[in-house]
Amino acid sequence: MTACLLLGLTSCHSEPARENTMSPNQTLDSSQSSSTESETTPDWILTPTVISNPRGSLVGAIRWDAWVGDMATFGDASSENRVGLVVERTLGPKKWHYRLPFYALELGENQVQVRGATQEIMDQEITFAANAGLDYWAFVYYPPGSGLDEGRNLYLSSQHCNDINFSLVVDSPGRFLEPETRKLLVDYFRMPNFQKVLDGRPLLYIFGNTGLTREGIDALRADSLMSGLSSPYIVYMGWSPNEVKTNIVTYGLDAGSAYAHLGSNGQPFAELALSAERGWDHDRRAGIKVVPWVTTGWDPRPRVEHPTPWVTYPENQWAQAVTPSEIAAHLNKALQWNAQYPKAAEANAVIIYAWNEFDEGGWLAPTLSEGDARLDAIRSILTGVTK
Numbered sequence: 001m002t003a004c005l006l007l008g009l010t011s012c013h014s015e016p017a018r019e020n021t022m023s024p025n026q027t028l029d030s031s032q033s034s035s036t037e038s039e040t041t042p043d044w045i046l047t048p049t050v051i052s053n054p055r056g057s058l059v060g061a062i063r064w065d066a067w068v069g070d071m072a073t074f075g076d077a078s079s080e081n082r083v084g085l086v087v088e089r090t091l092g093p094k095k096w097h098y099r100l101p102f103y104a105l106e107l108g109e110n111q112v113q114v115r116g117a118t119q120e121i122m123d124q125e126i127t128f129a130a131n132a133g134l135d136y137w138a139f140v141y142y143p144p145g146s147g148l149d150e151g152r153n154l155y156l157s158s159q160h161c162n163d164i165n166f167s168l169v170v171d172s173p174g175r176f177l178e179p180e181t182r183k184l185l186v187d188y189f190r191m192p193n194f195q196k197v198l199d200g201r202p203l204l205y206i207f208g209n210t211g212l213t214r215e216g217i218d219a220l221r222a223d224s225l226m227s228g229l230s231s232p233y234i235v236y237m238g239w240s241p242n243e244v245k246t247n248i249v250t251y252g253l254d255a256g257s258a259y260a261h262l263g264s265n266g267q268p269f270a271e272l273a274l275s276a277e278r279g280w281d282h283d284r285r286a287g288i289k290v291v292p293w294v295t296t297g298w299d300p301r302p303r304v305e306h307p308t309p310w311v312t313y314p315e316n317q318w319a320q321a322v323t324p325s326e327i328a329a330h331l332n333k334a335l336q337w338n339a340q341y342p343k344a345a346e347a348n349a350v351i352i353y354a355w356n357e358f359d360e361g362g363w364l365a366p367t368l369s370e371g372d373a374r375l376d377a378i379r380s381i382l383t384g385v386t387k
């Protein structure tokens with residue numbers, strides 16, 4: 001933890017300092033807030049494209065910082081199941097090398113190193129994201145000392161951490177019952193670069209309801225208020241309108257979204273994006289406040305071929321590769337949606353899957369094969385500037 005986190009300083013560099021995005025061994029299914037292709041396309045989707053951010057929506061991207069190589073994770077300092085080594089194996093086969101981020105090394109036809117846990121790399125990532133017009137990263141939360149908190153630590157210790165804000169995605173919200181975790185979260189909320197919405201409410205995402213209780217949520221809100229902050233704006237990430245609404249009502253949450261949008265049977269990306277866009281309307285019609293989720297793809301076949309210890313996937317659950325212009329068009333739809341439905345999109349925010357889910361199939365970060373083409377495409381939407 002950096003000194004500014006403990007002291008509430010305005011600078012995050014006063015002193016140096018998923019994937020359990022699903023439950024362990026969970027199998028993903030395709031029952032998401034999507035619709036059949038025969039459903040009527042909402043009028044706003046048919047509206048001619050306007051390239052702008054008319055409401056000035058805040059745009060963020062999810063970070064899953066497992067790219068730590070042979071670093072110890074969750075107390076394991078020696079086995080081949082350290083998370084960083086597992087994900088290097090998933091991207092090892094040559095056919096997946098096009099996904100390798102700019103800091104990766106190709107060691108052979110079927111061997112790679114993908115190790116991004118250095119200050120130099122984090123500083124470069126901040127520059128890439130800020131120049132593209134992103135407002136915030138949403139770090140998947142892992143506890144201090146887990147190894148998967150290293151990306152968050154490097155961000156907070158960066159001299160450039162004020163160039164892009166941050167938020168968190170908590171995928172084991174039972175931790176809210178732990179006073180030490182709530183204290184850490186509130187310390188983060190105090191930081192000037194923790195993303196706020198609605199005149200000062202800290203933006204916090206919850207992925208799933210494992211261990212979630214109303215008592216834990218109420219305690220977190222109370223701790224935030226007692227610290228002189230506003231109550232956090234808590235967004236539940238789920239797979240269907242029914243799941244999202246049930247959890248919002250049960251636990252007193254504020255809005256709904258999704259971590260990702262699941263593909264199927266190698267469908268074209270255009271169909272995947274349209275399904276997500278219809279999902280925003282499904283949630284809105286269910287009376288849910290919405291943070292639209294924007295996908296950059298879904299193709300976990302590297303993990304199907306080289307299974308991970310923490311999650312499994314059906315073999316047919318993937319979509320075809322996306323082009324940078326398709327990502328930009330999809331993001332533009334989310335920005336127009338927020339402008340058209342300001343009551344449903346009260347937080348005026350968007351969340352993108354993802355910055356660096358390379359082996360699961362969603363990323364914005366520059367790669368060895370594509371460079372920063374994806375960031376350049378969204379830059380044209382968010383800032384009106386291209387290279």
